[in-house]
Amino acid sequence: MLACVSALFAFSLRGATCGNCHPREAARFAASPMARSIGPPQPLPQGRVEHALSRAVITSESHGQQMIHRISESGLIAEYSIAYQIGSGRRGRTYAVRIGDYLEESPISWYDGHGWDVSPGFESLKLLDADRPITSTCLFCHAGQSKFADEDGRRLDPAVPVSGIGCDRCHGPGDEHARHPTRSNIVNPTRLSGARRDSICEQCHLEGDVRVVNPGKREQDFRPGELLEKTIVPYLLRRAGQQRPAVSQVEELAESQCARASGGRLWCGTCHQAHGEAVDRKRQIREICLSCHASLTKQSHPTMDADCVACHMPRRSTSNIAHVSVTDHRIQRPGSAAPETGGASDTIVPWRRPDPQVEQRDLALAELQMGYQQKLPEMLKDAVRLLESLPGAQQSNDPDVLANLEVVYLEASAPEKALALAQWAAEADPRSAAFALNIGIACIRAGRAKDAEQQLKRAIDLDPSLMQAYAELAVLYDRQQRTAEAKETLQRFLRWNPQSIQFRLALKQ
Ligand code: HEC
Ligand code: HEC
Ligand code: HEC
Ligand code: HEC
Ligand code: HEC
Ligand code: HEC
Ligand code: HEC
Incomplete structure (x- = not known):
């Protein structure tokens, strides 16, 4: 009997979610923009x-x-x-x-x-x-979605519902805490300090110009309490002789005198309630400002009950762009000078330096991505130099490095060299459709039609949504005058998505 009751009890505990014991936090958060994202x-x-x-x-x-x-x-x-x-x-x-x-x-x-x-x-x-x-x-x-059914992070796991951001993104995994609730088995961001605390908001609020995920990691491997750069490294591009407009609240706040002169006390959570903002925001913010600025000059502040944000954190007019801050988080004196301009050459810098073991690799991948995106030949050259000078063992165990080098060699018309790397990458990550597609393309350039056909088919088997694989395969068949197979390839995509305009048009031709 006792065993029976305790089994029941254990079951109900296992089923307990955060909201069972923290109904107030759960209800407030459920109504907030982040939970409904x-x-x-x-x-x-x-x-x-x-x-x-x-x-x-x-x-x-x-x-x-x-x-x-x-x-x-x-x-x-x-x-x-x-x-x-x-x-x-x-x-x-x-x-x-x-x-x-x-x-x-x-x-x-x-x-x-x-x-x-x-x-x-x-x-x-x-x-x-x-x-x-x-x-x-x-x-x-x-989204709270943190499980994917494939290597490339494309196929949703049907067993995991798609829903808004979950408690674990800021508090860490909570199974053990839910069974034996104590303060030591759950993360409370306010009990952290400095970069570990800031990392929690930065994982989503600091996109950077390019983000590099460390070898062997996925974004969702980041755990609250850790440094972001252990998993994800955001890089910022500084163009020669140009001002870098800060685009995120994270970058802007870091530039403010308030953050710089208050010894790490000021952070996102000082002014924001992650579970949903207070109703009287103006008053609340004013109290927060005054907690550090108890006395203000009478000259510029004749009345003390004014709206601090209106003058010191004005709204910008970029309200339609999803990922650009609209509220100026630099907290300046009104009419302050523009930020410093960049140096003599284009550079790309990490938000915080990652572990020395991955520093060169991460920088190279960031430069490569930025160099292609912004068409910066010098940066591309440097990226290739860095990638090629990585120690052999580091190269061969890192499918992302191999795949990127492969693209470089393809561009440089060295398909055999590219092919070797693509094969290596696919061996390291045999379930990746993207890598199978890469080999397929390298095989086409190297004149190996039979291998190309096999790899492109494999890519489609692994990821039926991969349009480029069907397109490459159809063109390959077409060149070999295998018209029926070319058509069947287009039809195969249309069986997956019958609405596709591009593939219906291609079939008509
Ligand atoms: C069975 C009840 C129960 C469940 C389920 C539960 N908690 Fe708790 N939680 C508590 C109790 C009790 C405390 C206070 C512990 C203490 O003060 O020693 C607490 C404390 C906390 C704290 C504050 C820690 C601190 O350092 O101040 C956070 C954050 C928290 N829980 C988040 C969560 C999250 C997220 C979940 C879901 C994964 C969750 N809790 C599930 C009972 C629960
Ligand atoms: C976007 C980040 C974020 C998410 C998501 C989030 N929280 Fe929190 N939570 C915080 C921060 C920051 C604090 C500390 C500051 C505060 O109390 O507002 C906190 C504090 C708490 C506390 C301690 C409150 C206290 O009075 O000490 C509990 C309990 C808690 N959260 C539960 C939850 C639950 C349950 C969920 C999911 C329904 C959740 N949180 C989702 C950021 C988050
Ligand atoms: C898992 C990603 C994620 C994390 C972690 C996260 N945010 Fe957000 N946050 C978002 C997204 C996405 C939105 C946009 C929500 C929308 O409107 O769709 C957002 C919106 C906001 C907003 C504007 C909406 C509002 O609630 O007024 C604030 C403020 C905010 N986040 C603060 C924080 C703070 C503070 C932290 C750290 C404690 C944090 N966020 C952590 C993803 C995240
Ligand atoms: C690095 C994290 C990150 C990624 C990746 C990201 N977003 Fe966002 N997104 C955010 C945050 C944070 C906000 C809220 C920003 C703010 O209000 O300043 C946001 C805001 C938005 C908004 C406006 C939300 C609102 O309530 O008005 C849309 C729409 C959006 N994102 C769509 C997307 C789409 C589509 C993608 C993928 C192609 C994407 N985002 C990728 C973090 C991200
Ligand atoms: C955690 C403490 C803290 C908070 C909260 C805070 N500040 Fe500051 N702020 C400082 C410190 C420290 C300085 C630099 C020394 C000084 O000027 O008093 C500063 C400087 C400033 C400056 C001068 C900037 C410059 O470039 O010379 C302005 C304006 C300012 N704060 C306004 C605000 C406003 C408005 C708020 C609320 C939205 C606010 N602060 C919140 C600590 C804080
Ligand atoms: C000194 C107070 C203060 C600090 C610190 C602060 N914010 Fe804000 N933030 C505001 C105010 C004021 C707004 C205007 C809307 C409102 O009142 O919530 C705002 C708005 C936002 C928004 C909505 C979009 C926008 O730009 O208007 C997001 C997202 C946001 N903040 C994220 C952050 C993040 C992330 C951090 C930490 C890097 C941060 N904030 C730090 C005061 C602050
Ligand atoms: C009507 C616009 C306006 C409002 C509202 C306003 N300020 Fe200011 N503030 C200014 C101007 C202008 C200066 C620059 C004065 C100078 O450079 O001599 C300034 C300077 C400051 C400074 C730096 C100089 C000092 O006096 O310490 C701080 C801190 C500050 N403001 C905080 C606040 C806070 C907190 C609030 C809300 C209670 C607020 N301000 C409301 C216009 C405003």
């Missing part, structure tokens, strides 16, 4: 967007809880039911279509104060469709 689409007014370059017309309609985005283009119509909105809507929302266990981004977004328009990054495309992958990177910052 992804979810089913909320109804919005009808929309119609014309995209000049592709001549596509995209409409949005809400029917109760259902939202439909329809794309009319080149005489075809694609119709997508929206699975999720990303963004609680303070500034805007981007929409995700779910095809099997994969998420693709809709070409239109909702912008607060403006309405429907083309999604960021889709402006310059010649053909619009819901065909931009939403990856684990997006979901790492916007």
Whole structure:
């Protein structure tokens, strides 16, 4: 009997979630923008967007809880039911279509104060469709989703529901705490200090110009209480002779006199309640400012009850851009001088230096990504130099290094060299569709059609959403006059996503 009762008790404890014992925190957080940063689409007014370059017309309609985005283009119509909105809507929302266990981004977004328009990054495309992958990177910052069923962070694990940011992102894993609650088996950010405390907010609020994930890690391996750079290293680009506009609250706050002169006491949590902000924000912020600035000059502050934020943290007019701070977190004297300009050459610097063992590798990958993105030949050259001078063992055990070097060699028309690296990368990570695709492309360039065919098919088996693999394979067949197989390849993609405008057009040709 006793055993029976204790078994029951153990079961109920195992089933206990954070909210059972912390209902107040859980309820407040559930209503906050961070908890609602992804979810089913909320109804919005009808929309119609014309995209000049592709001549596509995209409409949005809400029917109760259902939202439909329809794309009319080149005489075809694609119709997508929206699975999720990303963004609680303070500034805007981007929409995700779910095809099997994969998420693709809709070409239109909702912008607060403006309405429907083309999604960021889709402006310059010649053909619009819901065909931009939403990856684990997006979901790492916007969802509680931390488990993916594939190597590349593309396929959702059907057993894990897609929901907003969870308690564990800021408090760490809590199973042991839920069974035996003490203060020592759960992280309270306010009990940490300095960079370990700041890392918790930085994991999502400091995107940087490029982020590098350390070898053998995934973003979600970051645990509250650790330093961010143990897992993820954000890099900032400083262009020669140009001012670097701070784009995140993290960078701006670090520039402020308040943070610099208060010995690490001021952090995000001083002014923000992660569980949902207080109702009377103005008064609350004023009290926070005055806790450090008890006396102010009468000259500039004739009344002491004024709104400190209005003059010292003004709002900017970039309210439509999802990832740029709108409230100036530099906390300046009004009309202060602009920030310093960059040095003599373009450089890229880590937010904080990572472990010496990964420093050269991380910098190289950051430079490579930035160099391609911004077309900076000097930076690219340096990246290749750094990558090539990594110790052999460090190279050969690191699929990301191998895959990046491979791209460099492909660009430099050295396909055999590239192929060797691609094979190495795929051996180290045999379940990665991206690496299989890489080998396929290297094989094509090296004139090995048979191997290319096999690798591209493998890539598609591993990831049926990988458009480029189908496209490369169809072109390969086409060149060999294997028209039926080329068509079948396009049809195979259309079995996966029958709406695809691009593949339907290709099939018609
Ligand atoms: C069975 C009840 C129970 C569950 C379930 C539970 N907690 Fe707690 N939690 C407590 C108790 C009791 C304390 C206070 C412990 C103390 O003061 O020694 C606490 C304290 C905390 C603290 C404060 C720690 C500090 O240093 O101040 C945090 C944060 C916390 N819990 C978060 C969570 C999260 C997140 C979850 C879900 C993973 C969770 N709790 C699940 C009972 C629970
Ligand atoms: C797992 C990623 C993640 C972490 C960790 C995180 N944030 Fe956020 N935060 C977001 C996202 C995403 C949004 C945008 C939510 C939306 O509106 O969709 C956001 C929005 C906010 C906002 C604006 C909305 C509001 O609540 O007023 C504040 C303030 C904020 N976060 C503060 C913090 C602080 C402070 C920390 C650290 C204690 C933190 N965040 C940690 C992802 C994160
Ligand atoms: C490095 C973390 C990070 C990544 C990656 C990221 N976001 Fe965000 N996103 C944020 C944070 C933090 C905010 C809130 C910023 C603020 O309010 O200043 C935000 C805001 C947004 C908003 C506006 C939310 C609102 O309530 O108005 C949208 C929409 C959005 N993100 C979409 C996306 C999409 C789509 C992707 C993937 C392609 C993505 N984000 C990738 C962290 C991230
Ligand atoms: C975005 C980061 C973030 C998320 C997500 C988050 N918290 Fe917290 N939590 C904090 C911070 C920061 C503190 C300390 C400051 C405070 O008390 O507001 C805190 C404090 C707490 C405390 C201690 C409160 C006290 O009075 O000492 C509990 C309990 C807690 N959180 C539970 C939860 C639960 C349960 C969830 C999920 C439903 C959750 N938190 C989600 C950041 C977060
Ligand atoms: C944790 C303590 C702390 C908090 C909170 C704080 N400050 Fe400061 N702030 C300082 C310190 C220290 C300095 C530098 C010495 C000084 O000027 O008093 C400073 C400097 C300033 C300056 C002068 C900046 C310059 O470039 O010369 C302004 C303006 C300012 N604070 C406004 C604010 C406002 C407005 C708030 C609230 C939104 C605030 N501070 C909150 C500690 C703080
Ligand atoms: C000195 C007080 C203060 C500190 C410290 C502070 N913030 Fe803010 N933050 C504000 C104010 C004031 C706003 C305006 C909206 C509001 O009142 O919540 C704001 C707005 C935001 C927003 C909403 C988007 C925007 O730019 O308006 C985000 C996200 C945010 N802060 C994140 C952070 C993060 C991350 C940190 C830590 C690096 C941080 N804040 C530190 C005062 C502060
Ligand atoms: C109407 C605009 C305005 C408001 C509102 C305002 N300030 Fe200021 N503040 C200024 C100006 C202008 C200066 C620069 C004075 C100078 O350089 O001599 C200044 C300077 C400061 C300084 C640095 C000089 C000093 O007196 O220590 C601090 C700190 C400061 N403000 C804090 C605050 C706080 C806290 C609040 C809210 C209670 C606030 N300010 C409200 C305009 C304002």
